Amino acid sequence: MLRHLLKLIWKRKSRNMMLSLEILLAFLVVFAIAAFGLRYWQLFQLPTGHGWKNQWSVSIRAAQDLPNDPILFENIKRSLRDLPEVESVAFSSFGTYEMARWSEDYVLPDGSQQLTVEGMGVSDEYFATMDMRIAQGRFFSSMDDNADAAPTVINRRLADKWFAGKNPIGQIFAVQKRDKTQGQRYRVVGVVEEFRSHGELMDPVYFMLPRWLPGVGRDAANNIMLKVKPGTPRSFETRLNARLKQIRNDWNFVITPQADARASMLKTQTIPLVILAVIASFLLVMVAFGLFGVLWQNTTQRIPEIGLRRALGADAGAIYRQIISEQFLLSSGAMLIALVLLVQLPLTGVFGEVLNWTVFFGAALLSAGVIYLLSLLCSLYPGWRAARLSPTQALHYE
Template identity: 75%
Template sequence: MLRHLLKLIWKRKSRNMMLSLEILLAFLVVFAIAAFGLRHYQLYQLPTGHEWRKQWSVSMRAAKDLPNDAAIFDNLGRSLLALPEVEAVAFSWFGTYEMSRWTEEYTLPDGSSQITIDGLGVSDDYFRTMDMKLAAGRWFSRADDGADATPVIVNQLVADKLFPGKNPIGQLYIAKQAGKEAPKRYRVTGVVAQFRAQGELQEPVYMMLPRWIPGVGKETANNIMLKLRPGTPRTFETRLNARLKQVRGDWNYIVTPLPDGRKSMLGTQMIPLTILSVIAAFLLVMVAFGLFGVLWQNTTQRIPEIGLRRALGASAGDIYRQIVAEQMLLSSGAMAVALVLLVQLPLTGVFGENLDWTVFFMASVLSAGVICLLSLLCSLYPGWRAARLSPTQALHYE
């Protein structure tokens, strides 16, 4: 039976070529969307390295650049900790679940292992405020005052890249600078498994959290991170803003509970996937109409052949199964060709971790299921219509 069907498909190869190409392109589109969506799901399952359920973020804005004044930041911290709803206060260059990023190139002191690292300067209390966990080493603190290099917490990616096979704790690396100034030095005090400031759908990046000290250096903190007691209502925002205005009434404050910031960030990051899904759905509808029309036309042109089979004793069920089986074989062949082309992507690693073998296999299975279902649905009615033909009607067809 299979050999007979393959012969029938081969004899109509010129007509089936365009149909196969259409199925192949549809499979590629579905695969791309499936892989993109599965990668998003894969990222969502990874830890972010920080908490968000009880944390609030306060972005500070001034008419000019915020001053790095130790007295101001000390006053802000003490005033906020006096509120009964506040458990911990910390400062950072920018907040989490924001589109802000700060990157720079770094190397080992001998100039090797150059990498680009995302940075986020934070105060000593940041880790307690964000409920972070160490993988190795310790958090920096006032015990690091006067250190010969800036204490820094790095994620595991940085530790593996800069210090492969070594204990990263206590290791030194420097900022790559083109000028004659002495490069800034960083000494690793601790390692976290991961830290993704932009949330669950951010790709893992090389990340460092250098120590920021109020009143020291040019960089200033533009953000306050708060850890609130469980059950704190949203109405607390009014009291919080009033307390901040008491400290610096000439600054503006944007208060964002991290659950809201997370929801907004996820919505923004999902926009490309949503757009691509709509486009893919539209293309699949167009492909479905095309497949249905071609199958209808092919069935009409094959009425004499169908009538001869019926006259030789084939049942209506045999005809029905033949039409459906031919379409499924044609779809399988087109998908096999597409997979031969697509398997080169994870083999060459052109997309890196965005298309690992797990994503590839899951996207292949999902795409194959969608195309098989589409092909089956498009072939059901033409097959049913062909099966209804009586031998007399078919043999008299012109």
């Protein structure tokens, strides 16, 4: 039976070529949507490494560069800690769930293994404020004062890349300057499993959290992170802003609960997926109309052939199955060609971890399911129409 169906498809190859091309393109688009969605789902399952439910972010907006004044930052911390809703206060270069990013090139002491590492300077209180957990070593604190290298916490990905098979605690690395000389040196004091500043849909990267101290260096912290008591209402924002204005009336403060920032970030990050889904929906509708029309026309042209089969004893169910099976074989051939092209992507690593094998196989299965369902729906009525023809009516059809 399969051999016979393949012969029928091959004899009508000129008619089926354009239909196969439409199915192939539809499969590619659905595959892209499925791959995006599965990668997002995969990323969403990974830990971000920080809390968001009881954390608030305060972004400082000043007309001029912020001064790295230790007295000023100590005043901010003490004043905010006096608020009954606030459990802890910390400072950072920027807030989580923001589009801000900071990265630099780093090397090991011997100048090898240059990597671009993303980072965020944070104060000693940051880890407790953000409900972070240490996986190895410790978080930095006042015991790191006057250290010979700036203490830093790195994520597991960076530790495994640079110090595979070694204990990362105590290891040194340094900034790689443009003239290839080494700048600021850092010492690893702790390792966290993960830290993704952009939240659940951020691709894992090499990340470091170096220690920031008020009054040390020229760069000030532009962000205040607060851990508030559970159930703190949004109306607390008014009191918080008033307290900050008492400290510096010439600054503006953008206050954002991390729950709101997270929701906004997730919405922004899923916009490309929504756009692609809309485009894919229109394409699938066009393919469905084209497929339905071609199947209708093919069925009409093959009425004498169908009548002959009915006259030779084929029942209506056999005719129905033949029409659907032919369409499934045609779809399978188009998808097989598409998969031969697509499998080159994970093999060559063009998209890196974005299109890993788990995502590839999942997207392939989902896409095949969608195309087979589309083929089935489009072939149901033409198959039913062909199956209900009587042998006499079919053989006398002109």
